[in-house]
Amino acid sequence: MKRIVLCFVLLSLLAVLLSFFTLVSGPVDIPWDGLWSSRIFWELRLPRVVAALLSGVALSVAGLSLQTVFRNPLAGPFVLGISSGASFAVALSMLAGLSFGHLGTLGAAAVGSLAVTSLVLGISCRFRNNTVLLVAGLLIGYFIDACISLLISWSDAESLRVYVSWGMGSFGRLAPGSLWIFAVAVLVGLLLVGASVRYLNGARLGDEFARGLGIPVGFYKKLVLLGSSILAASVTAFCGPVAFLGIAVPHLAYLLLRTTNHRVLLPASALCGSVIALLAGLFPTYPLNAVLSLVGVPVILWVLVRHSAKEEL
Amino acid sequence: MLLECRRLSFGYAKPLAEPLDFSVTEGQVVALLGENGSGKSTLLKTFGGMIPPLEGSLELEGQSVAAYGLRELARKVALVRMGLAVPDQMTVEEFVSLGRSPYAGVLDGRSAEDNRIVEESLREMDLESFKDRAVAELSDGERSRVFLARALAQRVKLLLLDEPDAFMDIPRRKNLFVTLQKISREKGMTVILSTHWVDYAEKYADKILCFGRNAVVEALAAEARKLGLLDWAEV
Numbered sequence: 001m002k003r004i005v006l007c008f009v010l011l012s013l014l015a016v017l018l019s020f021f022t023l024v025s026g027p028v029d030i031p032w033d034g035l036w037s038s039r040i041f042w043e044l045r046l047p048r049v050v051a052a053l054l055s056g057v058a059l060s061v062a063g064l065s066l067q068t069v070f071r072n073p074l075a076g077p078f079v080l081g082i083s084s085g086a087s088f089a090v091a092l093s094m095l096a097g098l099s100f101g102h103l104g105t106l107g108a109a110a111v112g113s114l115a116v117t118s119l120v121l122g123i124s125c126r127f128r129n130n131t132v133l134l135v136a137g138l139l140i141g142y143f144i145d146a147c148i149s150l151l152i153s154w155s156d157a158e159s160l161r162v163y164v165s166w167g168m169g170s171f172g173r174l175a176p177g178s179l180w181i182f183a184v185a186v187l188v189g190l191l192l193v194g195a196s197v198r199y200l201n202g203a204r205l206g207d208e209f210a211r212g213l214g215i216p217v218g219f220y221k222k223l224v225l226l227g228s229s230i231l232a233a234s235v236t237a238f239c240g241p242v243a244f245l246g247i248a249v250p251h252l253a254y255l256l257l258r259t260t261n262h263r264v265l266l267p268a269s270a271l272c273g274s275v276i277a278l279l280a281g282l283f284p285t286y287p288l289n290a291v292l293s294l295v296g297v298p299v300i301l302w303v304l305v306r307h308s309a310k311e312e313l
Numbered sequence: 314m315l316l317e318c319r320r321l322s323f324g325y326a327k328p329l330a331e332p333l334d335f336s337v338t339e340g341q342v343v344a345l346l347g348e349n350g351s352g353k354s355t356l357l358k359t360f361g362g363m364i365p366p367l368e369g370s371l372e373l374e375g376q377s378v379a380a381y382g383l384r385e386l387a388r389k390v391a392l393v394r395m396g397l398a399v400p401d402q403m404t405v406e407e408f409v410s411l412g413r414s415p416y417a418g419v420l421d422g423r424s425a426e427d428n429r430i431v432e433e434s435l436r437e438m439d440l441e442s443f444k445d446r447a448v449a450e451l452s453d454g455e456r457s458r459v460f461l462a463r464a465l466a467q468r469v470k471l472l473l474l475d476e477p478d479a480f481m482d483i484p485r486r487k488n489l490f491v492t493l494q495k496i497s498r499e500k501g502m503t504v505i506l507s508t509h510w511v512d513y514a515e516k517y518a519d520k521i522l523c524f525g526r527n528a529v530v531e532a533l534a535a536e537a538r539k540l541g542l543l544d545w546a547e548v
Contacts, residue, residue: 071400198421202414204400208363213467214387214415260403263421 060273192227347524412466
């Protein structure tokens with residue numbers, strides 16, 4: 001218990017400090033007395049901090065939920081193709097010229113990610129095999145990437161430039177007017193996942209076990225997948241296809257907290273995710289996905305090595 | 314009567330045996346004996362409401378099992394299967410605490426009473442010193458006791474155990490049967506378990522259900538051998 005409280009306090013402090021540092025630092029020096037009246041503060045730095053916080057929270061919670069539902073430590077919005085579904089919808093908007101507007105882009109991304117989630121869920125029900133699931137997710141991702149490639153080949157240079165820039169991911173392109181839409185979407189996703197904590201705690205041991213605990217598995221599984229899809233879609237719509245947070249952060253949260261209880265793991269993942277996102281956001285001149293991958297790849301490799309080492313024992 | 318079935322056909326697509334008439338009262342221990350694949354696990358799942366009966370009636374405390382809500386049923390029946398894969402990191406205490414899930418709210422919190430029941434269940438299964446260890450790191454026998462502790466924490470009236478002694482050494486197996494008999498007597502909990510250990514079933518169970526080729530035959534544990542129901546198990 002002491003460990004949990006200490007971790008939460010430290011992570012919260014870190015998140016506050018990093019948020020503060022991001023707000024007051026940047027290429028342009030703003031004097032303290034002019035901070036509140038500065039347009040740079042309100043229109044660039046504040047949206048950047050909010051985007052990093054929301055993305056970190058959303059992707060980490062979505063990743064943890066998917067890893068639990070599919071009982072696979074390597075599941076995540078990217079691995080299962082869910083982020084690709086959202087990306088395709090955004091690509092349609094940017095490359096095919098189908099302008100959806102801010103709300104429309106979010107809606108399209110949500111529909112894209114939900115479509116892939118449903119497909120993956122169907123496959124997981126049919127095969128009940130984690131390997132098949134991962135392969136299916138990757139294949140769906142490849143298929144969607146192929147569709148996006150076709151869109152790229154048909155698009156003009158300007159659309160392509162915008163799309164490539166979006167594909168690198170960034171917390172810096174969130175318009176102040178879209179903040180509330182992003183926040184509401186993340187809140188809805190969090191509420192859906194948060195209402196399913198009892199299911200998530202039982203689901204780690206399989207659907208049959210969870211049902212034996214009196215949990216309506218079918219209902220809650222759909223609720224969690226809907227919530228995770230909204231979370232992944234909202235980040236993709238507003239910040240681009242941000243990789244690795246979803247898959248890596250839940251493992252970091254476990255390493256720190258040493259518990260499998262989702263009452264603790266969900267908020268812990270959210271905090272870890274926001275801290276890592278804020279850290280990555282400190283390097284705005286580098287592509288966000290490159291910075292995140294430098295953190296994410298070692299974590300995933302560590303998980304893989306640890307799992308294979310256990311199996312050999 | 315706690316559990317009562319009349320002309321019960323059980324199985325997935327087609328019946329595994331002739332229709333079964335069977336009843337059990339509070340505090341009894343019933344052993345299911347029979348070869349692998351004879352339908353013991355399927356009958357346990359049917360009793361637990363996980364598989365619907367193909368035909369006939371199945372009542373728990375006078376109400377059809379199918380009519381119970383999931384949560385309500387989970388407060389009355391627990392099915393324990395030993396082949397469960399527990400996540401690497403889950404501790405014994407966390408796992409046993411899952412037994413309180415049917416009593417928890419939306420956010421899956423635990424009250425002081427829940428924690429007391431978890432502690433008591435750990436103590437009953439002699440697991441207090443293990444509570445912070447990962448379930449996955451325990452021996453098969455130790456893990457079986459953890460699975461039982463979770464079911465005890467669920468505070469059910471009907472405990473269904475699918476070969477709970479499968480991975481146990483002889484002293485642990487004896488302890489298990491003694492404990493199950495004690496729990497059934499003291500708590501009034503009915504225990505129905507499948508086992509291949511005929512001697513223990515005869516000694517510690519009240520009733521035996523023998524799974525033959527096409528029929529399931531019920532007998533008092535003390536009379537099953539005399540009736541020739543255990544001839545198939547003779548050495």
